Amino acid sequence: MNDEERFSEWVREALREIEPPPAPREEMWARIEQVRRSRRRNGDHPWLVNAIRWSLPLAATLVIGIGIGRLTAGRSASEPAFVETPGIVALPASTEPALPYRVAAVQHLVRTEALLTSLREDTRSGDTTDISGWARDLLTNTRLLIDSPASQDVQLGRLLEDLELILAQIAALDGAPPADELELIEDGIQRNDMITRLRNATNAPAFAGT
Amino acid sequence: MDERSLIERVLAGDAAAERTLYDAHVDRVYRLAYRLANGDAELARDFTQDAFIRAFDKLSDFRGQAALSTWLHTITVSVALNGMRKIKRWRDRETTLDGVAEPGQTPRIAEPDLKTRLRDAVDRLPDKYRVVFMMYDVEGYTHEEIGAALDMPTGTSKARLSRARAKLREELAAFAGESAP
Numbered sequence: 493m494n495d496e497e498r499f500s501e502w503v504r505e506a507l508r509e510i511e512p513p514p515a516p517r518e519e520m521w522a523r524i525e526q527v528r529r530s531r532r533r534n535g536d537h538p539w540l541v542n543a544i545r546w547s548l549p550l551a552a553t554l555v556i557g558i559g560i561g562r563l564t565a566g567r568s569a570s571e572p573a574f575v576e577t578p579g580i581v582a583l584p585a586s587t588e589p590a591l592p593y594r595v596a597a598v599q600h601l602v603r604t605e606a607l608l609t610s611l612r613e614d615t616r617s618g619d620t621t622d623i624s625g626w627a628r629d630l631l632t633n634t635r636l637l638i639d640s641p642a643s644q645d646v647q648l649g650r651l652l653e654d655l656e657l658i659l660a661q662i663a664a665l666d667g668a669p670p671a672d673e674l675e676l677i678e679d680g681i682q683r684n685d686m687i688t689r690l691r692n693a694t695n696a697p698a699f700a701g702t
Numbered sequence: 703m704d705e706r707s708l709i710e711r712v713l714a715g716d717a718a719a720e721r722t723l724y725d726a727h728v729d730r731v732y733r734l735a736y737r738l739a740n741g742d743a744e745l746a747r748d749f750t751q752d753a754f755i756r757a758f759d760k761l762s763d764f765r766g767q768a769a770l771s772t773w774l775h776t777i778t779v780s781v782a783l784n785g786m787r788k789i790k791r792w793r794d795r796e797t798t799l800d801g802v803a804e805p806g807q808t809p810r811i812a813e814p815d816l817k818t819r820l821r822d823a824v825d826r827l828p829d830k831y832r833v834v835f836m837m838y839d840v841e842g843y844t845h846e847e848i849g850a851a852l853d854m855p856t857g858t859s860k861a862r863l864s865r866a867r868a869k870l871r872e873e874l875a876a877f878a879g880e881s882a883p
Contacts, residue, residue, distance in 0.1 A: 496867065503874075505868075506817060506820050512732065512743070516747055524754050635784070659786070664787075676830070
């Protein structure tokens with residue numbers, strides 16, 4: 493056993509001594525059931541409940557998004573109110589309950605794409621204060637959207653969850669991070685094909701109806 | 703009952719199946735949450751609850767590409783790391799306020815013991831290293847399990863573990879000289 497292995501064994505043993513207490517199964521289950529019961533009760537009109545809960549922090553984005561949507565819809569009365577492509581149908585604005593969230597999501601994804609594409613340029617100076625602050629703001633909105641009806645769209649939900657991890661890494665950058673930190677983040681962006689997925693999401697026919 | 707049938711029953715609204723699924727996984731989820739909460743039992747309880755609530759909410763999205771346990775551990779890591787980031791921000795703010803000493807007063811710092819130093823050193827590891835270290839070295843997950851739970855190649859898991867150990871070694875070098883091999 494070499495020095496590193498001996499050291500690791502010592503650390504492992506010391507930490508294993510701090511044995512977790514038994515899981516408080518019943519207490520946790522009671523809380524889980526309570527939350528799930530409450531959600532089922534609100535299930536009669538979940539969109540309304542969630543809209544109230546999530547629309548406040550996203551209000552600014554929603555106002556812009558809905559405004560754009562109305563302008564687009566009002567361009568011509570003869571234009572169809574929805575776009576239909578084989579296999580994908582975007583519902584008319586008035587009948588799609590999650591529409592405001594999808595509009596908010598598009599606005600959010602456009603901003604996030606801007607951050608990811610400028611990551612290397614913005615970190616070249618060695619000062620990551622601006623970009624980590626920007627990422628923190630986007631991270632907050634990403635989490636709001638993950639828990640909003642927008643993520644009922646499976647692909648969008650997955651995209652938001654992948655973004656959450658990457659934005660969390662960028663938000664954690666501090667001062668002049670080592671090159672390997674940035675490489676890991678960029679590797680994550682490339683490995684998950686984030687830029688292409690962001691562009692596809694914001695150009696998807698389902699969003700064109702907005 | 704096999705996992706697929708259990709999931710189908712949960713999705714059909716079978717409350718007993720929900721409890722069976724919970725019982726089958728709660729201990730390991732709680733242990734992982736406890737480690738990622740740096741030994742705080744209350745936080746571990748909150749993270750475990752949130753992880754199961756989120757898992758039940760999203761169970762219809764589970765496609766079965768990995769084992770259900772792996773999927774649950776992915777959710778647990780995500781919930782715990784997000785939770786810990788919030789806690790750290792609050793604690794940092796509190797520390798900033800508490801750290802303002804009265805004029806002429808010298809702050810007294812107690813000499814921490816080995817376990818406290820070790821826990822602090824682990825707590826200071828970047829999340830990506832800490833998670834792998836806790837899962838592999840402390841909880842005994844394999845690199846394959848970690849790779850699946852964190853959606854990364856096993857090579858990355860190994861590299862992060864090695865980096866975590868090196869960082870801990872650096873942090874504890876002085877102290878380890880007296881107490882460690």
